[in-house]
Amino acid sequence: MNKKIFIICPPNKATGGPEALHQLGHVLLLLGFDVKMLYSKYKSNPIHPFYKSYNVPYTYKITDNADNIVIIPESMTNWIARYPLSEKKIWWLSLDFYEILMNSREKKKNWIRKLFVPYKHTEYRFEPNKTITHWYQSQRVKEFLLTKKLDNEIAYLCDYVTELFFDNLPETFTKENIITYNPKKGLDKIEKYITLLPQYEWIPLSGMSREEMRNTLRKAKLHIDFGYFPGRDKIPREALVSGVCLLTGREGTAGFREDLGIPEKYKLHSNEMQTENVTELIINVMNNYEKVFNEFIDFRTFVMNEKQNMIVDVKKLFS
Structure with missing residues (x-):
């Protein structure tokens, strides 16, 4: 595979989700893939001390193209719209944070943004999209995804104890x-x-x-x-x-x-x-x-x- 892989992750944050994302980057490196963490905000030191040992290189910005694979946690599905050409993998590490954070982001928008950037163009609600594949970490999420009409087959992927x-x-x-x-x-x-x-x-x-x-x-x-x-x-x-x-x-x-x-x-x-x-x-x-x-x-x-x-x-x- 010659594609470049980017894993979207909040910077300098130590919770189960970011750790799983760094573990995925680590495994991809072990297997010889071209992978980088794509941190969602600029920070002078974006790698939390817990995750430095994973040794995954990082960036803050990429050019959208069909040679990219962008891995997106379910809590950050608003990033999907930024990369219409890239192949996208949504990794569902939980179910609850998807809806909670999506609604939170919408509430924070001012009236100008709501007027000129419609909701459907910034948040993902399972619209048909052949560039999106879903991965589930738990049986609970699998059963949820099976209720949706998706363009690609879903797949299992779980993280591990450090x-x-x-x-x-x-x-x-x-x-x-x-x-x-x-x-x-x-x-x-x-x-x-x-x-x-x-x-x-x-x-x-x-x-x-x-x-x-x-x-x-x-x-x-x-x-x-x-x-x-x-x-x-x-x-x-x-x-x-x-x-x-x-x-x-x-x-x-x-x-x-x-x-x-x-x-x-x-x-x-x-x-x-x-x-x-x-x-x-x-x-x-x-x-x-x-x-x-x-x-x-x-x-x-x-x-x-x-x-x-x-x-x-x-x-x-x-x-």
């Missing part, structure tokens, strides 16, 4: 009575258990370096996430690699076995989140960690192989 969590990964873990949680997700549903179960050390995964988070997870027995899963969230997968059991809700992608393939009894419907039931599950995990973690081995193995699977899938997509 190599940092595999560095010096022990075969067996020395665990402590630690429970981790993400304070940005579902904290209101977790706080009561922090009070009810003070015999355990509850550690919020915030304000840490990546190394500190990894080291904390390697000591923890359980990670709880009762929040919403917009995509295949990274922290639960990082926890699995680190030998941690999971207890989650079922909102968003967490409700799909293909996206979060842990045992069903550790994924709770809202009507199953009675205090007594949740407390019993937590205590059982903490008292019987080795036995319970064996129940997570199958999905952990899947997560452990995500990078190799991504390399295979990228080869197929660009063959």
Whole structure:
């Protein structure tokens, strides 16, 4: 393939989406493709420190032509109209941010722009377009895309847990009575258990370096996430690699076995989140960690192989 590949990404931003985009750039480089990050805004230092190790070159501007492939995250589909000639790949890393950010952009437009630049010319609402192909990261998005009339077949592509969590990964873990949680997700549903179960050390995964988070997870027995899963969230997968059991809700992608393939009894419907039931599950995990973690081995193995699977899938997509 002689085409040039450009991956649109916000600059200097550390969230799951930008990391996935940099991982894709890294894999494409490994496979010998001509690829660059196309940062959406100028910044003197656009590469977040977390992603410097991916070593993907970058640019701020490209010329639209049929020899380009432009990869666009679903949160930035307003960029589609800028490149009518280029081949475009929309990578759906979540479903929710597409509509949320599209509506947010429209609200921010002043009346002059709304008058002279019609909505349909700046935002993408699945208009017929043979230059667009869709990739889905989750089963949830796949089922959504199958409800649309598209010009090209959809394809699966998932990111992976960064190599940092595999560095010096022990075969067996020395665990402590630690429970981790993400304070940005579902904290209101977790706080009561922090009070009810003070015999355990509850550690919020915030304000840490990546190394500190990894080291904390390697000591923890359980990670709880009762929040919403917009995509295949990274922290639960990082926890699995680190030998941690999971207890989650079922909102968003967490409700799909293909996206979060842990045992069903550790994924709770809202009507199953009675205090007594949740407390019993937590205590059982903490008292019987080795036995319970064996129940997570199958999905952990899947997560452990995500990078190799991504390399295979990228080869197929660009063959």
